[in-house]
Amino acid sequence: MITRREALKKMGAVAAGIGLGIGGVNAADVLGLSEKEEKRGKMKVLAINGSSRKDGNTADMLNLVLGELEKEGYETEHIQLAGNTINPCKACFACAGKKNCVFGDDIFQELYRKMTEADAIIFGSSTYSADVSSTLKAVIERASVVSDTNPGMFRHKVGGAVAVARRAGAMNTIDTINHFFLNKEMYVVGSTYWNIAYGRLSGEAMKDEEGVANMKNLGQNIAWLLNRIK
Numbered sequence: 001m002i003t004r005r006e007a008l009k010k011m012g013a014v015a016a017g018i019g020l021g022i023g024g025v026n027a028a029d030v031l032g033l034s035e036k037e038e039k040r041g042k043m044k045v046l047a048i049n050g051s052s053r054k055d056g057n058t059a060d061m062l063n064l065v066l067g068e069l070e071k072e073g074y075e076t077e078h079i080q081l082a083g084n085t086i087n088p089c090k091a092c093f094a095c096a097g098k099k100n101c102v103f104g105d106d107i108f109q110e111l112y113r114k115m116t117e118a119d120a121i122i123f124g125s126s127t128y129s130a131d132v133s134s135t136l137k138a139v140i141e142r143a144s145v146v147s148d149t150n151p152g153m154f155r156h157k158v159g160g161a162v163a164v165a166r167r168a169g170a171m172n173t174i175d176t177i178n179h180f181f182l183n184k185e186m187y188v189v190g191s192t193y194w195n196i197a198y199g200r201l202s203g204e205a206m207k208d209e210e211g212v213a214n215m216k217n218l219g220q221n222i223a224w225l226l227n228r229i230k
Contacts, residue, residue: 040074040227042075043119043226044117044119045066045077045119045120045122045222045226046079046114046120046121047062047065047066047076047077047078047079047123048079048122048123048124049062049079049080050132050135050139051080051081051125051126051133052082052133053126053202054083055202056126057164057197057203057205058126058205059078059080060203060205061197062078062122062124064212064215064216064219065160065218065222066078066219068216068218068219072223074120074223074226079111084107084135086106086107086108086138086142087103087106087138088138088142089141089144089145090103093145095145095146095149095150096149096150097150099116099146099150100113101142101146108138108139108142112142115154116154120158120160120222121154121159121160122161122222123136123161123162124163124164125162125173125177126163126165127164127168127172127173130172131169131172131173132176140180144180144183144184147184153184154181154185154186155185155186156186156187156229157186157187158186158189158222158225159177159180159188159189160218160222161173161174161177161178161181161188161195162196162197162218163177163195163196163197164198164205170194171196174194189218190218190221191215191218192214192217193210193214194214195214195218197214197215
């Protein structure tokens with residue numbers, strides 16, 4: 001990402017070049033780069049960590065993805081659901097036309113607002129009974145109903161799924177997340193293999209070299225797509 005000092009230096013060089021009539025100095029090229037960097041800085045990537053353990057393996061994997069996006073100048077936020085209770089959907093459909101859930105007795109309303117403001121959403125979860133955590137499942141179910149009764153709220157956003165498992169069941173976790181993205185008209189980003197890492201105790205997933213490489217590549221792929229569709 002170009003710094004303010006570097007931008008000023010380049011703009012000064014352009015002004016001098018134009019004043020002296022030096023060929024090959026194009027102000028539009030420099031300004032175009034500046035606008036590109038500014039655009040990236042305004043784009044938001046939201047990661048929601050459904051693990052019941054704060055700062056555990058799932059957090060490590062999401063941070064790897066976000067780290068690649070931050071290198072490209074994108075604004076990121078990592079929300080960990082550990083310690084919070086997300087109530088299940090009541091299927092009352094009172095959200096129709098309101099663009100958010102009508103119940104404010106947990107953090108869902110604020111979470112959903114952040115989701116709608118983000119250009120890319122990454123859901124991460126450790127694997128519980130061959131699926132996402134119950135907390136993330138509640139987020140997915142409530143977000144599904146709100147967006148179904150208010151169509152188009154996630155259309156053309158970018159989505160990425162991350163799963164961590166001790167041994168098995170992680171593919172179901174990935175599927176649950178991707179089904180939400182696909183059903184909401186989002187672009188789903190993949191990596192060189194499934195976005196899965198293996199580990200039980202905190203820090204163990206960082207020893208999964210292939211998993212770590214996949215997460216970094218996922219971040220790079222999300223950045224690539226954002227750069228082309230926005």
